Amino acid sequence: MVIAMENGDLYGNIELITNALGTQGSMVVKHIYIGMDQPLDAAIIYVNGITNKDIVDRDILNPLMLHTRENLNGKENIGEYLCKRYISMSNTLVESDLNAVVNYLKRGKTAVLINGATEVIIVDTTGGVQRAIMEPMNETAAKGPRDGFVENLEVNLSLIRRKVKDNHLSIEMFNIGSRLQSDVALVYINNIVDKQVLEELKNRIKAIDLDSVLSAGKLEQYIEDYAYTVFPQAYSTERPDRAIGNMLEGRIVVLIEGTPMVLTYPAIFMQFFQAVEDYTERTVISSFVRLLRIFAAVLVITLPSFYLTLIKFNVELIPAKFVTPIVQSRVGIALTPFLEILAMEIIVEFLREGGLRLPTKIAQTLSLVGGIIIGDTAIQSKMVSPTTLLVVGVTVISTFLIPNYDMSLAIRILRFPMLVLTNIMGIFGIAIGWFLILVHLSSLDSLGVPYFEFHKSDLKDTFIRAPLWKMNKRPEGIPNQDSIRQTDSRNKFKKKR
Amino acid sequence: MEGSTNKKQSYLTVNQFALIIFGSIVGVGILSLPNGVVKVAHQDGWISTLVGGIYPLYVVVIARYISKEFPNDSILILSKKYFGRFLGSIFNLVFATYFIYTASTIASFYSNLMRNYVVEFLTPIKIIVIIFICIMYAASRDLKVIGIISEISFYLTIILLLSPIVALRVASISNIYPVFGSGLSSIAKGSVKSSFAYAGAEIILLIYPFLKEKKKMLVSSLISVALVIVLYVWSVFITTYYLGPDIVSKNFWSLLLVMGSVTITVVNNYKYIFMFLWSLIAFKSMSINGYASIHILKDFTKKMDIKKICFLIYPLLVYLAFKYGNEISRQSISDIVLPCYIIFNLLYMTVIAVFIFFKGGAKA
Numbered sequence: 001m002v003i004a005m006e007n008g009d010l011y012g013n014i015e016l017i018t019n020a021l022g023t024q025g026s027m028v029v030k031h032i033y034i035g036m037d038q039p040l041d042a043a044i045i046y047v048n049g050i051t052n053k054d055i056v057d058r059d060i061l062n063p064l065m066l067h068t069r070e071n072l073n074g075k076e077n078i079g080e081y082l083c084k085r086y087i088s089m090s091n092t093l094v095e096s097d098l099n100a101v102v103n104y105l106k107r108g109k110t111a112v113l114i115n116g117a118t119e120v121i122i123v124d125t126t127g128g129v130q131r132a133i134m135e136p137m138n139e140t141a142a143k144g145p146r147d148g149f150v151e152n153l154e155v156n157l158s159l160i161r162r163k164v165k166d167n168h169l170s171i172e173m174f175n176i177g178s179r180l181q182s183d184v185a186l187v188y189i190n191n192i193v194d195k196q197v198l199e200e201l202k203n204r205i206k207a208i209d210l211d212s213v214l215s216a217g218k219l220e221q222y223i224e225d226y227a228y229t230v231f232p233q234a235y236s237t238e239r240p241d242r243a244i245g246n247m248l249e250g251r252i253v254v255l256i257e258g259t260p261m262v263l264t265y266p267a268i269f270m271q272f273f274q275a276v277e278d279y280t281e282r283t284v285i286s287s288f289v290r291l292l293r294i295f296a297a298v299l300v301i302t303l304p305s306f307y308l309t310l311i312k313f314n315v316e317l318i319p320a321k322f323v324t325p326i327v328q329s330r331v332g333i334a335l336t337p338f339l340e341i342l343a344m345e346i347i348v349e350f351l352r353e354g355g356l357r358l359p360t361k362i363a364q365t366l367s368l369v370g371g372i373i374i375g376d377t378a379i380q381s382k383m384v385s386p387t388t389l390l391v392v393g394v395t396v397i398s399t400f401l402i403p404n405y406d407m408s409l410a411i412r413i414l415r416f417p418m419l420v421l422t423n424i425m426g427i428f429g430i431a432i433g434w435f436l437i438l439v440h441l442s443s444l445d446s447l448g449v450p451y452f453e454f455h456k457s458d459l460k461d462t463f464i465r466a467p468l469w470k471m472n473k474r475p476e477g478i479p480n481q482d483s484i485r486q487t488d489s490r491n492k493f494k495k496k497r
Numbered sequence: 498m499e500g501s502t503n504k505k506q507s508y509l510t511v512n513q514f515a516l517i518i519f520g521s522i523v524g525v526g527i528l529s530l531p532n533g534v535v536k537v538a539h540q541d542g543w544i545s546t547l548v549g550g551i552y553p554l555y556v557v558v559i560a561r562y563i564s565k566e567f568p569n570d571s572i573l574i575l576s577k578k579y580f581g582r583f584l585g586s587i588f589n590l591v592f593a594t595y596f597i598y599t600a601s602t603i604a605s606f607y608s609n610l611m612r613n614y615v616v617e618f619l620t621p622i623k624i625i626v627i628i629f630i631c632i633m634y635a636a637s638r639d640l641k642v643i644g645i646i647s648e649i650s651f652y653l654t655i656i657l658l659l660s661p662i663v664a665l666r667v668a669s670i671s672n673i674y675p676v677f678g679s680g681l682s683s684i685a686k687g688s689v690k691s692s693f694a695y696a697g698a699e700i701i702l703l704i705y706p707f708l709k710e711k712k713k714m715l716v717s718s719l720i721s722v723a724l725v726i727v728l729y730v731w732s733v734f735i736t737t738y739y740l741g742p743d744i745v746s747k748n749f750w751s752l753l754l755v756m757g758s759v760t761i762t763v764v765n766n767y768k769y770i771f772m773f774l775w776s777l778i779a780f781k782s783m784s785i786n787g788y789a790s791i792h793i794l795k796d797f798t799k800k801m802d803i804k805k806i807c808f809l810i811y812p813l814l815v816y817l818a819f820k821y822g823n824e825i826s827r828q829s830i831s832d833i834v835l836p837c838y839i840i841f842n843l844l845y846m847t848v849i850a851v852f853i854f855f856k857g858g859a860k861a
């Protein structure tokens with residue numbers, strides 16, 4: 001709704017803006033005179049803390065107060081005239097809608113109000129102290145760019161825009177949260193993204209009604225379909241290169257003001273096992289690492305349960321040479337195998353959860369007490385057998401191989417139901433567990449795109465990573481309009497044999 | 498599904514379509530397939546198996562003919578159209594019981610097998626009750642879920658069934674000589690016997706409306722059936738080759754004996770690994786049959802929720818699977834019931850195809 005500024009009465013207008021911004025806000029109003037002979041009454045308004053005061057002083061106040069050597073009374077379109085003549089800033093505009101003015105003020109811009117004019121000059125003076133762009137803490141890459149997203153939406157958008165020069169790059173802004181009114185930007189390549197998926201995402205974002213979106217993880221939960229699944233429903237990253245890479249595969253990047261995490265939609269299961277280095281390292285090496293990761297994920301879910309079936313139900317399966325050491329190590333242990341594994345797994349979870357938020361100095365103590373002392377004494381006090389500890393230790397290390405934090409949490413939690421199933425039903429329980437996991441995974445979808453599905457042409461970039469020049473098409477698993485990524489340029493210089 | 502918004506995604510890909518057919522035929526039955534065939538056709542069992550493959554090929558061709566005329570109507574609608582509402586519904590019901598029967602007999606087969614080798618500490622009822630909870634969970638999802646599961650288990654099937662290749666080293670060529678030595682009549686009898694093992698291809702009559710690229714239907718389904726035939730012939734061949742025709746019929750699950758020849762370092766017993774992975778294939782077969790039966794029944798009660806049908810059919814499946822009892826009684830029941838169903842299925846689809854031929858297709 002357009003609410004016009006009051007008829008040009010300066011004080012009336014200032015009061016309108018003050019009321020709209022909230023009287024408790026840290027708004028700064030400065031009255032000035034513009035022009036010679038009969039100077040015009042004017043005022044500038046900005047919100048303290050989010051504006052760059054140097055710019056306000058140098059490029060607004062200085063020219064307007066000291067250099068306007070003419071009588072501006074009765075000038076037509078005074079706002080535009082001032083912008084063109086005196087305000088030496090590139091980004092200025094003239095606005096007469098009160099709501100728009102207030103929105104600009106909230107985002108660090110400065111408003112210049114002139115007595116007798118219904119329009120307001122808006123000058124881009126966005127500033128204030130921000131965290132500098134630095135390497136993302138949670139996603140480091142040996143080879144690859146070092147920049148990471150920060151909390152400022154404009155900076156984040158600039159990080160993307162600087163790298164993507166395609167003129168089909170589209171940025172759509174939304175506003176979420178009745179109280180925080182955070183800006184949310186959808187970034188996509190207009191002629192790659194699938195319109196149906198885009199429309200669906202837009203509808204969902206528009207439908208969201210809550211007071212605040214503080215982080216990407218929160219927004220994700222308002223968009224997703226399946227609240228009770230353990231698997232992440234959107235891929236979040238701190239790295240611009242990842243976000244752009246995903247965007248070029250037909251995904252939509254969602255940036256949220258105030259968080260360095262961006263979301264990419266639609267998400268598919270296998271993408272969570274891919275890391276940045278996969279594409280910067282050599283084919284054979286990254287393929288090997290990928291297989292390793294998937295093996296690790298399988299191991300995390302299966303190994304403790306499999307060990308449990310071996311020592312509880314199917315002892316005959318243990319190779320003869322191992323039987324003696326395993327049996328000997330279990331002599332005198334009071335806990336049942338199930339409780340033993342469960343206890344160790346839970347202690348590991350304690351250590352992980354405890355160490356997560358500790359300052360680094362104390363975390364060292366935790367790892368010392370947790371890792372060395374508990375591990376050693378647990379065996380000596382005959383609580384667990386060394387083999388159990390080995391199995392649990394291998395499992396824990398395997399969880400660190402899963403490159404995405406959300407996914408590694410999901411995989412980690414699956415160990416527990418698996419253990420329970422195995423304790424009741426032996427190896428049959430593991431089979432049942434895996435079957436349920438697979439059925440569950442394949443029944444998920446992300447914005448209508450199947451979460452867990454295999455396409456023949458995508459297998460080049462699923463379990464292994466084929467040479468980059470072989471991936472001529474964009475992944476089929478993500479719907480897109482333009483499936484061609486590249487042509488066989490190598491044919492031009494490859495020698496014919 | 499209710500949550501799914503993207504219409505085009507609910508269709509099956511060609512791979513999924515073909516592999517559902519594959520998965521519907523190849524299930525746990527392959528473990529005991531050599532028994533029945535070799536008992537009749539002796540060392541020429543593998544030839545019988547090859548000939549028996551005519552049955553699924555026939556089903557595919559008929560399905561292709563029907564789908565060409567009615568690409569969007571499954572056989573359920575067609576049967577009501579040509580037999581009339583009452584008779585058509587009865588035939589559809591019989592068709593549904595076929596899938597119910599198959600799902601329950603696989604469960605019984607699987608529980609007998611598992612109890613015999615791996616989980617002797619569980620009672621059959623426990624295994625069956627738990628299996629069907631999972632199966633109902635899977636079968637109540639989209640067809641796409643069944644497709645993806647079939648895809649995964651296909652690759653598993655190929656790896657597992659090719660693993661006894663190592664048995665070629667120790668086998669004796671005299672086990673399969675003389676070729677054609679058992680006489681043509683025995684081979685023919687064996688073919689009939691083996692064709693029962695090919696039951697399951699009928700699922701194609703239900704799922705062809707869901708295929709996105711209808712043009713590739715015939716080729717893809719023929720390839721998948723051809724793969725089934727190759728794998729079946731291979732299994733019968735390697736079992737006979739490794740064990741000899743006399744020993745094959747002495748074991749319920751003769752193919753498993755061949756698996757014993759595979760030795761992997763550290764792993765004490767490959768058979769267990771095999772059975773663990775084979776479980777997934779068994780679950781998949783049951784899910785496909787469960788899905789088919791639920792969706793035929795859904796056709797009768799349009800208003801009823803899929804979940805409700807699952808709850809209704811669940812006790813029936815458990816009861817049936819439990820009632821078959823041990824492997825001997827299950828096999829003797831199967832020897833009587835399965836041929837009847839095969840004959841019914843053959844007539845059911847052939848008659849519909851004939852009706853379409855004479856009464857004209859969709860245009861009429």
